[in-house]
Amino acid sequence: MKREFLTTGDGSVTIHxxxxxxxxxxxxxxxxxALHVFIAMGLHAVLERKPMSEIRIMEIGFGTGLNAYxxxxxxxxxxxxxHYLGVEAYPVGMDEVEKLNYPKLVxxxxxxxxxxxxxxxxxxxxxxHGFHLQKRKQFFADIGDKHSYDLIYFDAFGARVQPExxxxxxxxxxxxxxxxxxxxxxxxxxxxxxxxxxxxxxxxERLPGPPGKREMLRATKxxxx
Numbered sequence: 726m727k728r729e730f731l732t733t734g735d736g737s738v739t740i741h742x743x744x745x746x747x748x749x750x751x752x753x754x755x756x757x758x759a760l761h762v763f764i765a766m767g768l769h770a771v772l773e774r775k776p777m778s779e780i781r782i783m784e785i786g787f788g789t790g791l792n793a794y795x796x797x798x799x800x801x802x803x804x805x806x807x808h809y810l811g812v813e814a815y816p817v818g819m820d821e822v823e824k825l826n827y828p829k830l831v832x833x834x835x836x837x838x839x840x841x842x843x844x845x846x847x848x849x850x851x852x853x854h855g856f857h858l859q860k861r862k863q864f865f866a867d868i869g870d871k872h873s874y875d876l877i878y879f880d881a882f883g884a885r886v887q888p889e890x891x892x893x894x895x896x897x898x899x900x901x902x903x904x905x906x907x908x909x910x911x912x913x914x915x916x917x918x919x920x921x922x923x924x925x926x927x928x929x930e931r932l933p934g935p936p937g938k939r940e941m942l943r944a945t946k947x948x949x950x
Contacts, residue, residue, distance in 0.1 A: 730824055738826050745886045749788045753937030756831055758912060761935035763792050763878045766943055767910035768799060771876050779806040781873060785865055786880040787811030790841045791827055798832045800856040808857045814864045865890055870902040879911035891918050897925045905948040914940035
């Protein structure tokens with residue numbers, strides 16, 4: 726599938742798939758979207774709810790590594806150690822990674838960003854003190870983790886182009902993978918997505934969305950579930 730590079734509204738670059746008219750991040754701003762959806766409404770919200778010595782995060786759609794990079798930068802400021810799993814069926818090539826400008830716009834640590842991508846797949850590796858990374862090449866339908874994560878970043882391609890990734894069966898896997906009181910955040914806000922989450926037992930909140938989107942969703946696995 727053809728791949729192009731698109732500069733988004735905040736100056737950050739994303740990968741665009743013209744055959745689908747879809748991109749890896751919001752055209753209104755890749756970094757702004759990630760900071761709002763996954764860092765502010767995900768990572769920081771979870772840490773405000775419950776103090777912990779370590780936090781386990783699974784990302785659905787490792788993609789460009791932007792969410793992992795921003796979480797790495799946050800790990801230098803927060804107390805819990807971060808164990809981060811990025812699941813991706815079709816990894817981005819290093820030639821594409823080198824064209825992404827995220828470190829120039831935030832963090833100023835290109836070495837760390839490149840290391841995220843160059844570390845071996847299928848094994849957990851300490852990237853630096855306080856941050857361990859594992860990348861797993863896997864289709865989302867094959868995920869079978871149970872009771873393992875405090876937080877899921879659900880960053881799959883949109884339901885318009887890959888509706889099979891936004892179904893009850895996928896969200897059941899996400900529900901099963903979370904620990905009690907675990908949280909899933911996503912940029913999506915479609916009613917069908919919210920209903921699929923609720924059908925498997927999630928308590929779902931509509932929250933203000935990132936630039937260019939009115940709403941996003943945050944789902945919690947309550948302890949009594």
